[in-house]
Structure formats: structure tokens, C-alpha cells
Amino acid sequence: MTESAIVPLPDAAAEGSAARAHLMRRLLRNGTGLAAIIVLVLVVLGAIFAPLLTHADPNKADLNSLLAPIGPGHPLGADAAGRDVLARLLYGTRFSLAGALLATAIAAFIGVVAGLIAGYYQRWFESIASWAASLLMALPAIVILLAARAVLGPSMWMSMAVFGVLLSPAFYRLVYTAVVGVRNELYVDAARVAGVGDASIIGRHILAVVRAPIIIQAAMVMGISIAIEAGLDFLGLGDSSIPTWGNMLNDAFSKMYQAPVLLIWPSAAIALTSVALVLFANTLRDELERAGSGGRAKVQSTATGTVFGEPAIVHADEPGSAAPILAVHDLVVGYDRPGGEFKQVVNGVSLTVRRGEVHGLIGESGSGKTQTAWSILRLLPEGGRIAAGTIVFDGVDLSTQSEKQLCRIRGRRISYIPQEPMSNLDPSFTIGSQLVEPMVVALGISRAEAKRRALSLLARVGIPSPERTFSSYPHEVSGGMAQRVLIAGAVSCEPDLVIADEPTTALDVTVQAEILDLLRGLQRDLGVSILIVTHNFGVVADLCDRVSVMREGRIVESGPVRELFRDPRHPYTRSLFDAILEDGAARGALAHSSDRHTVKEGAR
């Protein structure tokens, strides 16, 4: 493959509008979302087309129609002043929605701007903004609204503006928390380093993250504002000269015994609109959560299909290579998503580990190395499954084995060394018992024999006082010691294959080197095959015979380590080398396996 064969990812704008269209489709497919959208659209259309839907004047009193019942002249009847209820309801929708929109807009403006600035810059602005938000939240809203009415007069607009200020902490807290969560992300740092100004970073990188929560919060706040505005009018604290749902409720309440039906229309409008807004917000949040990973997975797998769909580059093996102990072929692994989507994380991996060989699986973070390793052990986390491919271990396809059959293989014939030694030892049991138990079960030997073997293994993995460590609890040993214990455990049942998932990542540098030495020595003495997952070419050069380079769920290049170091052919492999080697070029010819240290130095 040449550089020119790399197809650029779809541009962000096109991707964004496709994602929005996809989200809209999902919302419409969701029963609750669809019902909420229908109600809201009808309410908005009613408000916009009020003059077309009724010719009656909402404020015109008619002494001949006092409390007129439902009939041709008044489709929803007339109120105590003879005003047409349908006209008041439709025009009232305009005022009620506009009042709620005003409150929401003011709350969102103050809250979002303050949240972005406080979250991004922190320091004194954050102190003041957080203090102000706490103060506003502590104020009793209804008392403030009453005071505002007394000072500013009975204006619905003023009341809603004041209410908007009181609601602004709801946006402030949401945005502040979100911004603090992303302000130290690497991509934000990268933008800073690239010289992008603060305003652009906030506008492009940070606002994008908080946009969806803001929309959800706005829908919620609008529902609350409609209810509060109606409540104020109902209490007679609003502007009685304009038709609003709250004023209608107030009028109807005074004639509750003569014409109870008058209460139904404004109550239904308030309840339906508020509930529709809240349900819309909830459904939007749920769908965004689902789309978050699923949507990205789709884009990723499309990109993967076009960019890395070509077969892996395979370097020829040296003559006389041993027979394979493990052959993974076209492995596809993924996770089922709630919407029925399948997020593919391993996209057709094939790799072969030969008997007695150390095989490195290298790639950047998230390339699917761990998922591949866990698939071989059939230990994928919940929701994960092998969708296609075979995993043939010593002639047996592990992908089709039952759990019972796998239990006979795991720990006995294939063992595992994890990344985090401490969290993989049970703190409630002594190290000795954690080593003895598996041997008793797997090898069918006595406890005394298992103890003897455990002590000799502890000595073999370089633990200075095996007896003491044997009776220690995990918290009593260091991370390096714990990893040695786990390595002892991994080889205790004489497996054919050890899968080591970044076994040195959690350890400090000197201990890393010792652990690599230990693995090399054990591999040589026991003849065990090792599949080692790593993102470090130094480890590959130090330890491995063959290596597979992984990117975005695929193997892009594989072969003997010396060949691959001498002649990396895939652009991605070369870019990995360029990233670790000074001056971007490999250093001369590489040594034979006996000289692996030379290679290691070059790689570091």
C-alpha cells in the first residue's frame, strides 16, 4: 500500500450533519420521543397559525356569550367574560411559550457563558461564579418573583426574565462540570500547543462537548418555566391583559362550579406541553448516550474498511520455524449496543504463534490488542462477543468450545499475565494459597506437593525470601514482586501458551527490565510460547521472535522481529518507528536474537 492509497476520513461537517440526521431518525423511531415531538410540533403550529385557526379575538368580551357552552360559535365554549376559549388558548400558547422561551434563553445565556469561562479559566472567576450560583440557588424563587412584581409591576416578561436569572445556576453547574472534565484532554492541549486561541478552543472543542447536555437542560427548563409562568398567572401575579394559559386557569377557577370544563383546556395545554418537553429531553439524552459509541463505531468501521481493508503485510518466516500452537484466523470481535448495532473492535485479525516462540502484538492504545488477547481466552467483558473467525489452539477451535471445555484449557494450557498485578491478586488470601489452589485443581497434586512447587517457583521468579512471601498477603509485597508472583502463577500449571497483557506497564523502569529478563529466562527454560501485548517496541526488540503490528482492529504487518525492524513496509509501522527512533530512521542492520539488547537500545 502506498501513502496515496490512504483515504481521508469524512470531513467533520459532513460527519456532524450525518450524525444529527441519524439521531433524528432514532428519536422518531422511539415511541416516547415521537409522541413528545408530535405534541410539541402541534403546540408550536397552533401558536404560529392561531389567526388562521380561529377568527375570534381572544380579548373581545361578549355579554351575549357569558359562559357559552361548546357550540358552533365557540368550539371550546366562552369564558365568564364571553371571550372565545379556543382563541384564548391558541393566542395564549404564543404568550406562554414566548415567556418560557425568554426565561430559558436568559438562564442558558448566563449559565453557559459563566460555566464556560469559569470551567476553562478557573481561578477568581470560578470562585465568584460558583459563589453567585450557590447564592441564586439558595434564594426562594417565589419570594424573589413576588418582590420583582412589586417593584417592576405585573409584567409577564419581567417576571420571566427574573426567573431566567434564578434558573441560570442549572446551566452553570452543568456546563462548568463538563468543561472541567474536558479542559485537560489531550486534544485541548494539542490545540493550545498548535497556537489555537482560547476563544476558538472554547467555541470548537469545548462547546461541542456541552452542546447536547445544554439542549437537554433547555428542554427541561422550558417545561419548568411554562409551569411556573402559569402558576404566577394563576395566583393573579401576572399580567391579566394578555391571554396566557395561567390567566385562563385563573379565570376558570373562579367559575369552577358553573363551568368546570373551562379548567380542562388550559390545564391540558400546560400539562401536555410540560410533559412533552421533559420526555423529549429524556429521550434525547438516552439516544445521545446510545449513539455516542455506536455512531462513532460506525464511522470508525467505515474508515477501517477503506483505509486498512487491505491484507496485512507478512514478512517471510525463517526456514525451520516451529509448528503453530495458536492460529487466529479472521477474528471479528465486537459489542452489541442497545439499539441493535454491533460495535466492531477487532476487524478480521489473523495471527500465528509458534511453539516456543515469543510473539509480540504491538499497536497504539485502542487498536484492539487486549480485545484480541481476551478473545483467545474467551474472556471478553459483558456484551462482547466473537462474531466471526477461528481461534485454533493446538488443533482445537476455542471459538466454538463450551465454557466447561474452556475451563480445562484456561489456566492449565493457556495462562494469563495481567497488566495490573496488584488488582489481580485477591487481598483476602495469602499469596501462597493463591498459588497452591490452582495447582491442586489443575494438576491434581496434593497441597504439600503444590506448596513445594510454589516455593520453588517463587525462588525461580526471583523472590528473595519465598517462605515469607508465600505466607504474605498481597498488600505486603511491592508491585514488582506481585507481578513476579503472577508470573509464577501463570507458569505453575506448565501451560503451552502464556498471554501477557502489557505485563510491565504498571511497573517502574528498572523493575520492567527485570520482569522482561524473567520472562525471557522462563521462556527459554520451559519452552513455553508467549503472546505478549505491548505498545513498546523496546519490549518487542528485547523479547520477541515475531511481531504483529495492529491498528484499528487489524493486523497491518507481521513477521520476524529482525525482518520487521530492518524493513518496515507498512506506513503505520514506519510511523511507529519514526515516533521512537531519533532522526526518524532505523539504525543500521539489526543483530541476531543473541544480540537483542543491541536492537533494544536502538529502539529506545
Ligand SMILES: Nc1ncnc2c1ncn2[C@@H]1O[C@H](COP(=O)(O)OP(=O)(O)OP(=O)(O)O)[C@@H](O)[C@H]1O
Ligand atoms: N467493554 C467494551 N465495550 C465497548 N467497547 C470496548 C469495550 N472494551 C474495549 N472497547 C473498545 O475496543 C477497542 C479496543 O480496545 P483494546 O482495549 O483492545 O485496545 P488496546 O489496543 O489493548 O489499547 P490499550 O493499549 O490502551 O489497552 C477500543 O476502541 C475500546 O474503546
